[in-house]
Amino acid sequence: MSMIVFRYLHFLGITFWIGTAVAVAVAASAPTPWESGIAQALRKVTLRVTTPAMLFAFAGGFGMLIPDFSETYAKQGWMHAKLALLLVLAGATGVLTGKLRKWAEGQEVSAKTFGRLAWVISILAVLIVTLAVLRPF
Numbered sequence: 001m002s003m004i005v006f007r008y009l010h011f012l013g014i015t016f017w018i019g020t021a022v023a024v025a026v027a028a029s030a031p032t033p034w035e036s037g038i039a040q041a042l043r044k045v046t047l048r049v050t051t052p053a054m055l056f057a058f059a060g061g062f063g064m065l066i067p068d069f070s071e072t073y074a075k076q077g078w079m080h081a082k083l084a085l086l087l088v089l090a091g092a093t094g095v096l097t098g099k100l101r102k103w104a105e106g107q108e109v110s111a112k113t114f115g116r117l118a119w120v121i122s123i124l125a126v127l128i129v130t131l132a133v134l135r136p137f
């Protein structure tokens with residue numbers, strides 16, 4: 001597959017991954033009764049959009065990374081930092097989907113947890129895009 005296709009997948013994936021993860025976390029941070037069905041609706045968004053979009057972002061990213069890794073990216077500090085932060089971002093997305101699953105099953109999850117996750121995901125996304133575009137080191 002050509003690089004442009006991987007790039008295209010990368011950006012589409014990032015857009016819907018981060019966009020829906022932050023939107024879902026903000027919506028879930030509002031104190032809402034479980035019976036309203038909002039927990040189940042938000043969980044559907046994470047299953048149908050956020051997780052597949054994350055996989056597209058990864059497929060596109062690795063499609064660009066692997067062919068040029070030893071020649072280019074292995075020597076670039078910004079890419080190492082980006083990869084480390086991405087692991088944290090993917091972990092935070094996993095925490096979000098896990099907490100939503102618990103809430104959608106009727107277990108107690110604090111609204112504050114979702115508010116914090118919205119901040120963590122947003123800040124990580126800003127740091128990663130800054131590293132990828134400015135390549136400061």
Ligand code: HEM
Binds near residue numbers: 060064065089124128
């Ligand atoms: C498994 C995950 C990821 C991998 C393996 C990966 C890898 C890559 C690679 C190899 C490039 C091409 C760099 C170049 O043009 O030389 C790239 C570009 C880019 N990535 Fe990622 N990436 C990942 C996730 C992310 C995430 C989560 C974000 C944003 C939150 C992101 C933002 C960007 C941006 C903005 C660019 C374009 C940089 C530019 O052309 O100026 N990436 N990525």
